[in-house]
Amino acid sequence: MAEHSMAEHSMVGALNQALHDALHDDERVLVFGEDVARLGGVFRVTEGLRDAFGPERVFDTPISEAGIAGAAVGLAFAGWKSVVEMQFDAFSYPALEQVIDHVAKMRMRTRGRVDMPIVIRIPSFGGIRGKEHHGESPETYYVHTAGLKVVTPSSPLDAYRLLRHAIVDPDPVVFLEPKARYWPKETGALTFDEPGIGVGRVLRDGDACTLVAYGAMVVRCLEAAEQLAADGIEARVVDLRSLSPLDLDLLERCAVQTGRIVVVHEAPRTLGMGAEVAARVMELAFDHLEAPVARVTGWDVPYPPASLEQRYLPSVERIAAGARAVVSY
Amino acid sequence: MQILAPDGSTVGDPDVGLSTERLREALRWMIVARRLDRECIALQRQGELTVYPGFEGQEAAQVGSALALGADDFVFPTFRELAVALVRGVDAVRYLWYHRGTWHGGPYDPRATRFGPICIPVATQVVHAVGYAMGVRKDGSDAVAIAYVGDGATSEGDFHEGANLAAVFGAPAVLFVQNNGWAISVPTRDQTAGEIWKRAEGYGMPGVRVDGNDVLAVYRATAEAVTRARRGDGPTLIEAMTYRIGAHSTADDAGRYRDDADVERARAFDPIARFRTWMLAEGRVDEQAVEAFEHDADAFAGSVREGLVAQDPPPAEWMFDWVYAEPPSILDRQRREALG
Numbered sequence: 001m002a003e004h005s006m007a008e009h010s011m012v013g014a015l016n017q018a019l020h021d022a023l024h025d026d027e028r029v030l031v032f033g034e035d036v037a038r039l040g041g042v043f044r045v046t047e048g049l050r051d052a053f054g055p056e057r058v059f060d061t062p063i064s065e066a067g068i069a070g071a072a073v074g075l076a077f078a079g080w081k082s083v084v085e086m087q088f089d090a091f092s093y094p095a096l097e098q099v100i101d102h103v104a105k106m107r108m109r110t111r112g113r114v115d116m117p118i119v120i121r122i123p124s125f126g127g128i129r130g131k132e133h134h135g136e137s138p139e140t141y142y143v144h145t146a147g148l149k150v151v152t153p154s155s156p157l158d159a160y161r162l163l164r165h166a167i168v169d170p171d172p173v174v175f176l177e178p179k180a181r182y183w184p185k186e187t188g189a190l191t192f193d194e195p196g197i198g199v200g201r202v203l204r205d206g207d208a209c210t211l212v213a214y215g216a217m218v219v220r221c222l223e224a225a226e227q228l229a230a231d232g233i234e235a236r237v238v239d240l241r242s243l244s245p246l247d248l249d250l251l252e253r254c255a256v257q258t259g260r261i262v263v264v265h266e267a268p269r270t271l272g273m274g275a276e277v278a279a280r281v282m283e284l285a286f287d288h289l290e291a292p293v294a295r296v297t298g299w300d301v302p303y304p305p306a307s308l309e310q311r312y313l314p315s316v317e318r319i320a321a322g323a324r325a326v327v328s329y
Numbered sequence: 330m331q332i333l334a335p336d337g338s339t340v341g342d343p344d345v346g347l348s349t350e351r352l353r354e355a356l357r358w359m360i361v362a363r364r365l366d367r368e369c370i371a372l373q374r375q376g377e378l379t380v381y382p383g384f385e386g387q388e389a390a391q392v393g394s395a396l397a398l399g400a401d402d403f404v405f406p407t408f409r410e411l412a413v414a415l416v417r418g419v420d421a422v423r424y425l426w427y428h429r430g431t432w433h434g435g436p437y438d439p440r441a442t443r444f445g446p447i448c449i450p451v452a453t454q455v456v457h458a459v460g461y462a463m464g465v466r467k468d469g470s471d472a473v474a475i476a477y478v479g480d481g482a483t484s485e486g487d488f489h490e491g492a493n494l495a496a497v498f499g500a501p502a503v504l505f506v507q508n509n510g511w512a513i514s515v516p517t518r519d520q521t522a523g524e525i526w527k528r529a530e531g532y533g534m535p536g537v538r539v540d541g542n543d544v545l546a547v548y549r550a551t552a553e554a555v556t557r558a559r560r561g562d563g564p565t566l567i568e569a570m571t572y573r574i575g576a577h578s579t580a581d582d583a584g585r586y587r588d589d590a591d592v593e594r595a596r597a598f599d600p601i602a603r604f605r606t607w608m609l610a611e612g613r614v615d616e617q618a619v620e621a622f623e624h625d626a627d628a629f630a631g632s633v634r635e636g637l638v639a640q641d642p643p644p645a646e647w648m649f650d651w652v653y654a655e656p657p658s659i660l661d662r663q664r665r666e667a668l669g
Binding site: 031050056060062066067070071072074075076077078079080094097098101102105106107108109110111112113114115129146147149169170171198245248249264 | 403405421432433434435436438440441445446450453455456457458459460461462463464465466467474486487490491493494497647650651652653654655658659662
């Protein structure tokens, strides 16, 4: 296994290194998708991989999202582990039938006889002034599908860790990459260590309330927590990381310890992750809650054009206001 | 491509490379498959199966193509390929667990017989076959994947994506279309304005149309496609022209969209009668042997019935057992809730 020393990493670079190391460590791993080989991906996440591992293991496909996901299923029957890229969030939709009917269900459909070690990488969410169909939050579609795991990192080092875990997982993992966090840098060593899938992380401690987020919203929650701290409100910040399976133990602990929960996500509010978190917290720790769970989310509208996206996305101010509301309830 | 005319006379070279023994095997499988198909319809009427999709009239297309496959080749079927499953050695009772509502997909071991899970989402299995073919090629194997689809499936996006991927990657795959004239209630002429086999040229692969009720022609066309794929020359699209004698399924009423007279006319092209006539005329089989096949078929259908009705509903644990390799704790909580 590759050893990496302390360095500065962007998420793009960390993901690229994770793919490189996974291809190196396991010769059954394949990387394919649209523009991933010659170009190295539209975000350069797969840059250099074809040169390093050859066109049999890293290859471009026709524009064919259902074909890409379906081919990964057939390749799994033949013992290959596919890491495929859907170029953008909304472009993953043509593959939904394959993902829901086969990728997610094939283990069940074969009574456990065939593993589906497939990772579906999807550059996701908004915040980069993209065109329409380039800023969507598709997580609920996948989280609602039994048989899939769904993860999303918020930082470069965790992106490396989560992608390594996703690739060795015998079950299919939908890997949502927050485009808005692709380029900011983080200093540290890339390590394939714990925590893996299914475990959330506390990134900032506090006892006044807990801000629960994932993807690019984690950083906004950390900023909101700084603002709140200036007013003497110490907010805990949780990065869910794993949207399915959810870390129920962590949610329960935060509800018990802080009594106040604010869920933050870019996706529309209705049936978003916030609904699930609120319901779980209520089931697990109702007697400990000091305020209703608050949701600071995108609106129930199609993702807006670039000039309006900051009016759609939860801002640091909206998050801080949500926290103040639950604290003063 | 045609070798046997409907009256059992030859219009092409009948030497397709099958020994007399194998020809008898083909006839036997066709007789056994039809008998089991009829048994399944009876089982459904008696409440022992849920909905069942019959395949009467398609025995030559299924048995002829299946016999052209090697042990290492992999079948990706629809929900109507019971005859292919039998030839592949799939346990019929396990197969019919699917139609009994016992379990989804492939209740048998799909890897043991290289016969994939029964696939209902139309044409989605085409892409699986292509992916599998790409995969075995990467391993240096000369195995081939075959995807079965119907005429209706060729209107689906996944059929196109699979065909295109297969050709682009030169995958060792055979796309085997059974054009049985009907996609539930819609006749082929309302399904596609062109000829299905001719699309192959646009994809950059060979296409062939074969009389799907002529088991010798089906065998030859499939064997040629398999050979081509095995030697690294890529995929082939085969359109086997046949006819669905029965309804789409036991839940369907074909009388609402087609005349019984059309079905009666189609019976004149019966694949078993034609082959049996030729086999008898050629002295490859005698009446006694055919009777023995029919007796075998009765006995087999009886034993499948017996095995099937003895099958109790599965334990509720099965709902949870294979969702993930390792059940996450969030699912374990539900499992305990469900099972008490």
